[in-house]
Amino acid sequence: MSHAATPAARGHYFVPAASHYSTYLSVGVFLTALGFIFRINGIPAGLWSMLIGAALIVFVVVGWFGELISENMRGVYTKWEDRSYRIGMVWFIFSEVMFFACFFGALYYIRAISLPELGGYEAAYTPYEKFTSAWPSAGPLGDPFSPMHAWGIPAINTALLLTSGGTLTWAHWGLIKGKRSQLNWGLALTVLLGATFMGFQVYEYAHAYAEMGLTLGAGVYGATFYILTGFHGFHVTLGTIMLIVMWGRSLKGHFSEHNHFAFEAVAWYWHFVDVVWLILFVFVYIL
Known part of the structure; x- marks a missing residue:
């Protein structure tokens, strides 16, 4: 498109053509959520709804991001677009910080306020006479379980x-210094480490369910354990997929020393995931 490069040449902000991808994405998210609701209520159509919704989401991600990559490689973007993407990524990561803060706040409330209060009632004022406020706890009605210890798979995953x-x-250093081999090998190793982390977490979940009684039915401990580690695992999976894309683009020579914000954005996200895991490891596994 001859007119696409004109805004960049003039230093103007690039405005892309209208796209239907946002509509497709909305439909995909709706069908996925609807299918999940149907599924947990035993409605057979739920699985198909989830699959169609997921397929739409994948279609949008591949197509939409593919257009962005193409526009960037054509030199359409200027410093204005670069600034917008950086601000957008900062706000996205901030929203993720708030997302995890809610769950860590819930864990704090349960352990520091709710359990001591329930355990402090006299027998005459509570139907749960044998309940104690010791953590880890299944709560007054949860199934018995064995807590997950920190110095095993969780410690390996931390490393x-x-x-x-x-x-x-x-x-990143290799990219800045123009060392393509270092960039490619560094990304490959990071992808391998992320995939290994997820493999260990899947094994940990299987072991917890089969041998420790640590399920979602294990009361408040089971619920907080799987919500925090599960959402973090989802973020690691997403980050690994993003790193694979960056690795593929790197092998094609897409990045340069002065034009590689896509790589930087994924690096910011991955370091955020690392920090969340360190906090999670301390408050979920150790304390």
Whole structure:
């Protein structure tokens, strides 16, 4: 498109053509959520709704981001678009910080306020006479379980994520210095470490369900454990997919020393995921 490069040449803000991707994405998210609701209520159509919704989301992500990559490679974007993307990524990560803050706040409320209050009632004022406020707790009605210990798979996963932060930083240094081999190997190692983390977490979940009685039915401990580690695991999965895309683009020579914000955005996200895991490891597994 000959007119696409004109705004960049003039230093104007690039405005893309109207797109239907936002509509497709809205429909995909709606169908996925609707399917999940149907599924947990035993409605057979729920699975198909979730699959169609997920397929629409994947279609939008591949198509929409593909257009952005194409526009960037054509030199359409200027410093104004770069600034917008940076501000947008900062706000996105801030929203993720608030997302996890809600769950950590719920964990604090349960452990520091709710349990001591329930355990402090006299027998005459509570139907749960044998309930104690000791943590970890299934609450007054949860199933019995064995708590997850920190110095096993969780400690290994901590080492994996910390190492992945180092390999990603090493890859970033390679990009800045124009060392393509260092960039490619650093990204490959980071992807491998992220995938290994997820493999260990899947094994941990299977072991917890099969041998420890640690399920979602294990009261408040089970609920907070799986919500926090599960959402974090989802973020690691998403981050690993993003890193794979960056690795593929790197192999095609898409990034340069002065034009690589897509890589930086994914690096910010991955380091955020690392920090969340460190907090989670302390408050969920150790304390």
